[in-house]
Amino acid sequence: MIRSALSFSAVLLWASAAAAMGPSEPSDCHGGTPCQLGDRSYHVMEPEGWDGVTPLPVLLHFHGWARTGVNAQRSGRIGASTKRRGVLLVTPNGRRKTWDFWSPKTGDVGFTNEVLRDVAKRYPVDAGRIYVSGYSYGSAMAWRYVCESGNHVAALLGIAGAFPPGETCPEAPREVRHVHGVSDTVMPFPDDGPGGQAVPMGLWRARLDCGAGQVAGDWQVVDFLKLSRTEWRNCAEGRVVLDIHPGGHFIPHGWIGRQLDELLNLTPSYP
Numbered sequence: 204m205i206r207s208a209l210s211f212s213a214v215l216l217w218a219s220a221a222a223a224m225g226p227s228e229p230s231d232c233h234g235g236t237p238c239q240l241g242d243r244s245y246h247v248m249e250p251e252g253w254d255g256v257t258p259l260p261v262l263l264h265f266h267g268w269a270r271t272g273v274n275a276q277r278s279g280r281i282g283a284s285t286k287r288r289g290v291l292l293v294t295p296n297g298r299r300k301t302w303d304f305w306s307p308k309t310g311d312v313g314f315t316n317e318v319l320r321d322v323a324k325r326y327p328v329d330a331g332r333i334y335v336s337g338y339s340y341g342s343a344m345a346w347r348y349v350c351e352s353g354n355h356v357a358a359l360l361g362i363a364g365a366f367p368p369g370e371t372c373p374e375a376p377r378e379v380r381h382v383h384g385v386s387d388t389v390m391p392f393p394d395d396g397p398g399g400q401a402v403p404m405g406l407w408r409a410r411l412d413c414g415a416g417q418v419a420g421d422w423q424v425v426d427f428l429k430l431s432r433t434e435w436r437n438c439a440e441g442r443v444v445l446d447i448h449p450g451g452h453f454i455p456h457g458w459i460g461r462q463l464d465e466l467l468n469l470t471p472s473y474p
Contacts, residue, residue, distance in 0.1 A: 235273055237296065238321065245295040245318045246272035247325070251286050259291040260332035260467065262360075262459075263319065265341030265348075269300050275338075283474045284460035288467065290334075293322050302344035311344060312351045334466065335376070336360035338454050339390060342381075349376045359407075360462050363452050365393035372410050375441075378466075379407040382430065382446040382458050389452035404435075404443050412439035419444075424457030424473050 237244035253259065262285050264275045272294025276282040285292040295318050303309040322328060335356050337345035342364030349359045350372035361381040381404060383392045393404065408416075413435035423429045428448055435443040448455060457473045464471045 234276065237272075238325075240314070240317055240321055243296065243298070243314055245293060245321075246276060247294075247322060248276045248282060248286065248292040249326075250289045250291060253289065256327065257289075258327045258329040260289065260329050260334065261291045261293055261319075261322065262334045262336060262463070263293045263295070263315070265302060265335075265337030265344040266294060266297065266300075267337075267339035267341050271300060272296050278454070279474055280454045280456060281336075281338075281459055284457075284463060287472075287474075288460070288463050288469060290463060290467075291322070291326060291328070293318060297341075297344075302340050302347075304340070304344040304347035307347075307351060309347060309351075312348050315348050316352055330355070332357050332467070334358045334360055334463070336362065336459065337364065338362045339364045339452065343390070350374065358462070358466055360459065362454050362458065363387055364390045366406060367393075368405065370406055372406065375407065375410045377441045378444070379404070379411070379441070380444040380446075380462050382448070382455055384448050384450040384452065386450055387452045392447070404445050407443050408435055408438075411435075411441045411443060413437065413443055416443075416445075422446075422461070424455075424461065428455055430455060430458070 232238035233247050233249060237246055264281055266272055266275050275294045276292060282292055295315060303311050333356055335345050335349055342361040343366065345359055345361055346366050349356050350370065351374060353374045353376045356376035358378040358380055359376045363383055365381065385392050414437040416433045416435045419432040419434045421429050421431050428450060430446040430448045433445045446458065460474050461471060
């Protein structure tokens, strides 16, 4: 698969270089103060101890239904994980506190690209380490975004929300990581047809041209929740990772932190 998103990545690199020399936009919006983009907005939260110069990995996170970007920043499972790992957290706000992920060519994809370009004007972004995540409806939006405009994305981190079977994607991230509870009744586990849990994540396995998966063992951060991992590493490009747990519709403790530790080659820690 040949990547075709060089123009978007080039924009990010140019804007980030400009920001490193001096931001073209004032960084007067962070934390609870939203950054305005026309009639829409997003939030940004800097990591602890950032020197103001070093290029920053970015986690762009789509909030769940009826929430806003501030909720993700305040979350011990999202914001706390980025803050202590040197990652810039970017949290767009959905219209009416939700996302339009139901069909291709949604306006929320274009809005997300505008957000990333605006962030790169304010901060020196590491364009090679842009991660996109989401929870519930936000996870489905993260899937939609990387499906439509994901060639520049290093990894998709989906949590308890996915497409139904039958979607095709013109673009894809370099890596896909997803976690889901098999007892989730809000946005059920993404089975891909006969075989149930034996053949999950078919969209991304097909898109990245992956072969058979391998059981990668169990892991846990808290005593009361064990996650079981399957990995597809023998892909033409990238890889797919799936963590499942016996629970329902929630963000598992430490999951985002664990993925960032692995992607950034950090020693695993909690949160």
